Amino acid sequence: MQVAEIMDRDAVTVAPGTPIQDVLALMKDNELPGLPVVNEAGRCVGIVTESDLVLSEEEGDLHMPHHLDIMGGTIWLESWKHFEERLEKAMAADVDEMMTADPVTVSPETSVKEAGRIIAEQGHNRLPVVEHGRFVGLVTRLDVLEAMTRE
Structure with a gap:
């Protein structure tokens, strides 16, 4: 099974210049712990998560x-x-000042097992899915776990 079969193709994203207040509202309204940051060209340039927004x-x-x-x-x-x-x-006032730049990504052709390995090793809960450098979806730890239990 490949990531393309389980990814969310309509994932909520934000642009690099999005104000932090808007990011917080999107995360709250959609009950999401993180959002991919996608530029005007459709490239995933970062990811912003709850941990990025909280100062230790x-x-x-x-x-x-x-x-x-x-x-x-x-x-x-x-x-x-x-x-x-x-x-x-x-x-920071905008997401590009707070996001994690150049996030770990996978392609739609990546196997679900490989995505699971990356998620486990990197300690991430979500991975942007990119094809030819462009953002095409998002795969989460839960997506991977559900797919692996179905196999």
């Missing part, structure tokens, strides 16, 4: 990186890049 306790602590001031100079003990990433996520 560590990420919520936006303190300046630890540093030492010695003899008029500053020695940074933490990466500025990590601080900048936390700050961007905390201040």
